[in-house]
Amino acid sequence: IDYLEMRPEISESYPTTLRGTSEAALIDPAPAALALTVGALGVSDVAGATPSTEVASRSALGRAGWPAPFSRHGPGIAGAIKPELSAPGGSLAYDHALATVVRDAELELVAAGGGNSQARDRRLETCVGTSYAAPLVTRVAAAVLNELPDASPNLVRALVLQSVQNPPFAVALTGGTEGERRQLLLDLVGYGSPDIADAIASRDHRVVLIAQQSIPMNGVHIY
Numbered sequence: 001i002d003y004l005e006m007r008p009e010i011s012e013s014y015p016t017t018l019r020g021t022s023e024a025a026l027i028d029p030a031p032a033a034l035a036l037t038v039g040a041l042g043v044s045d046v047a048g049a050t051p052s053t054e055v056a057s058r059s060a061l062g063r064a065g066w067p068a069p070f071s072r073h074g075p076g077i078a079g080a081i082k083p084e085l086s087a088p089g090g091s092l093a094y095d096h097a098l099a100t101v102v103r104d105a106e107l108e109l110v111a112a113g114g115g116n117s118q119a120r121d122r123r124l125e126t127c128v129g130t131s132y133a134a135p136l137v138t139r140v141a142a143a144v145l146n147e148l149p150d151a152s153p154n155l156v157r158a159l160v161l162q163s164v165q166n167p168p169f170a171v172a173l174t175g176g177t178e179g180e181r182r183q184l185l186l187d188l189v190g191y192g193s194p195d196i197a198d199a200i201a202s203r204d205h206r207v208v209l210i211a212q213q214s215i216p217m218n219g220v221h222i223y
Contacts, residue, residue, distance in 0.1 A: 001069055001070060001092070001101060002023060003017060003018070003021040003023045003024055004017065004069065004101055005017060006094075006099050006100055006101070008094075008096060010061065010094050010101075011059045011060060011061055011062065011094055012062075014061055014062065014069050015062070015066065015067055015169075015184070015188060016184075018067065018069060018071075018073060018188065019073050019184060019187055019188055024070075024071075024072050024073055025072060025073060025074075026072050026073070026074060026076060026082055026083075027072065030072060030076075030082060030083070031076045031077050031080075031082060033076070033077055033080060034153075036084050036085060036137065036141070036157060036160065036161075037074075037076070037082045037083040037084055037085070037190075038083055038084075038085050038086065038087055038130060038133050038134045038136075038137045039067060039068070039071040039072070039073075039083035039085070039086040039087075039089075039130060039133065039188065039189055039190060040067070040068035040070065040071040040086065040087070040088070040089025040090065040128075040129065040130040040132070040133040041064075041065055041066065041067060041068060041071075041086045041087060041088050041089060041133065041167065041169075041189065041193070042060065042061070042062045042063060042064055042065065042066045042067075042068055042088075042090065042091035042107065043064055043088045043089075043090055043091070043107065043108075043109060044060060044063075044064055044091070044106055044107050045060060045063040045064055046060060046106060047059055047060040047093035047104040047106050047107050048093065048104060048106060055095070055104075057095055057096045057097035057098075058093040058094065058095050058096070058102070058104055059093060059094050059096065060091055060093055060104070060106075060107055061091050061092050061093060061094060061101070061107075062091055062169075063168070063172070064168060065167050065168030065169050066091070066167075066168070066169045066172065067086065067169060067188040067189050068089050068090060068091050068092075068128070068130070069091060069092055069101070070092070070128070070129070070130070071083075071086070071089065071130055071133075071188070071189075072130070073187045073188050074186070074187045074190075075186075075187060081186050081190055081191065082190070083189070083190045084161060084190040084191055085137050085160070085161070085164065085190050085191065085192070085193065085194055086133065086167060086189040086190055086192065086193055087133040087134070087136035087137050087193055087194075088109060088132070088133060088136065089109070089128060089129055089130050089131075089132050089133035090107055090108040090109045090126075090127070090128030090129070090132065091107045091128065092104065092107065092128065093106075093107055103128065105126045107128070108126035108127055108128045109126065109127060109128065109132050110124055110125075110126055111124070111125060111126070111127045111132060112124065112125075113125045137160070137194055139196065140160050140163065140194040140195075140196045140199050141156050141157075141160050143196050143199060143200050144156050144159045144160060144199050144200055146200075147200040147201070148210075151212075152212055155210065155212055159199050159200070159208070159210075160194050160199055161191060161194070162198070162199075162208065163194045163195045163196070163197075163198035163199035164191045164192035164193060164194055164195070165192050165193050165194075165195050166192050167185070167189050167192045167193060169185065169188070169189055170185050170192075173185065209223055211223070
């Protein structure tokens with residue numbers, strides 16, 4: 001990740017650097033206006049701890065729920081919020097002894113094996129990437145379609161988006177105005193992570209009303 005500045009405080013400062021570099025800006029097809037674009041979030045606050053070894057010189061880049069350092073930032077076309085959503089994709093570690101960024105199994109996701117050429121015989125392996133975050137959002141969209149088979153693409157999109165949970169990164173932001181912090185949040189992780197339960201159903205204290213209709217000029221719908 002060339003844009004990162006290798007210094008001890010990188011673990012906390014990288015989100016600002018990430019947003020400020022064009023090297024991590026969206027690339028096709030992520031800017032597509034009608035598509036839901038997904039960013040990656042970290043999954044752990046600690047690095048260097050695995051069942052077989054411990055590396056005390058490593059620290060995680062960010063914390064659980066923070067934007068991954070390899071996730072790309074918005075905005076999209078005409079200032080659109082991109083990525084709209086984020087999901088776990090893992091993170092990287094900074095090794096203070098080596099003064100460089102390294103991969104660390106503690107910060108990665110467990111996935112089906114076979115992708116690593118050095119471990120073809122493993123059923124499971126650890127990996128990082130936005131490619132692991134996107135299927136988690138796809139699962140939520142698929143659950144909406146399963147619940148509402150006749151739903152239009154716009155309705156699926158709307159139900160996924162209205163189910164988001166505010167990411168932990170939101171409460172960690174400091175400095176600047178409230179508006180500046182909000183824009184940084186939207187540019188790096190979008191509106192948050194979708195919740196499958198809220199996407200497909202109402203709850204006792206949260207009701208979602210659905211109407212796939214049009215409202216004529218000077219008309220009104222009352223529910």
